[in-house]
Amino acid sequence: MISEDGVRDQETVVVIDDDYAMRLSCHQILAKMGFRVEEFEDGARGLEGVSRLKPSLVVVDLKMPGIGGLEVVARIHKLDPEIITVVITGFATIGTAVDAMKSGAYDFVPKPFSPDELRVIVNRGLERRRLRLDSKRHEQERELMRRRFVTFVSHQLRTPLVAVHQYLDVLKHLPEGPDAVEKRAEWMERCLVRTDEMQQLIKDWLTLAEVEGGALTRERVAVDAAPLLSGLVDRLSTMAAEAGVTMTCQVPEDGLPLLGDAAALSMLFENLLVNAIKYNRAEGRVAVTAEGRDGEAVVSVADTGIGIPEEYRDAVFDEFVRVKGEGAKKTTGTGLGLPICKRIAGELGGVIELESHVGVGTTFRVRLPLHRPVQTAATAGGDA
């Protein structure tokens, strides 16, 4: 960002001083530092030069005939507060220098000064300018991103609403006839599906916001993931059966202790399991396995489904992303499940990994820190 190599755009520095000797020595010092230097002998010309040249820094003599240095500083600051001004002041005007700082000057150099003194102040001033410009740019970029995101999210939330509106609007214009009866029935069905989608979107969006704010994962209690997982598999067995999918579940018999919020953990694994069923094929399988080793719990959800194309493997963890194709056509979804999973895992100090082969299957692997409960006499005995 800040390089000393001099390749970067030459910065302009303006010197405003009625004293010829002072202008000359400033010019020499600053030119040696690699700046493009322009000098002006009074405030009026100086201000005109500043607004034309847009310098990074201005050196101003406080005591000048005509428009005084103080006034010049104030006007430069008004013109562009990012321009650094350094005032030159004699002993007699030191009080005025303080006033100059109040009206926006960055610093002052008391006369007489050595080249080094000027160099140090100029470098410091420019460094500060760079930092300010950088953070301003970052702030603007963040703001732009945020605004785009808000626009994007509202677009996503409005999509089903738009579809429903459009159906109703056409239904209103539909002339009576057998065609209309059929269309009306079909479209009403679609309207219900889309309002459900809308409900789900808002629900998932709120969940995501809750996870984000830490509200869903705030509670940290010992949770045994083993019964949690087998319970989930049981609960989803009907859904799996309807999809023609068989589920198996293999968890450690002596449990898998985690530290976290049971509801959040349950939501995390349920999302993965539902996906494994949803994006599977008829007569497909879902295998849940869990084990604890090296202080880490590893829970895998492996399916024999449609797989996730390479180019989507990062994107599916982003909000609203659904893989285009058969999977999305045959199922409904918000594209918010995996973002929720990722956030929950992150909040609990873990990660989610994904391995997939298109047409063969996908494995999601969740790694979370194992919770080592305080050793009781019984477990301590086992270690000895």
Add this chain to the structure above:
Amino acid sequence: MSSERKRIVLVDDDDDFAAAVTAFLELHGFEVHRAADGRSGVTLAKMVRPDLVLMDVIMGERTEGFFAVQNLRRTPGLEQVPVFVISSVYSAEPQFKVTPERGWLAHDEFFQKPVDLPALLKSITARLGGGEGALATNPGTIK
């Protein structure tokens, strides 16, 4: 029917939105061909040679509608086809201006979703004339 019906290519990734708008336009005698994304929209337009294109600007995650419009403008025979853009981005200020530098032509128009269907029909008819087919609302009139 002596003359062919006017053809419209509708590019939108929402099946329901497309179904509703298609039904409405067919009702008014237009022939509607639909594509679900920008690229296949351009391919479809090359084949169908539509009299007008209705294009959603946000399809999926990208603003691929814009690229599609530029591609249309580069396709021989489609340089001048009116493109009505259906913007699904909700915003207070108009997001886009009809300016020539991005491939927009003066006869291109912008609509917000949900689309005001009577207004859309009015604009289309102003541009193309009627749909030429039998108006379903008034089955007696056949041109």
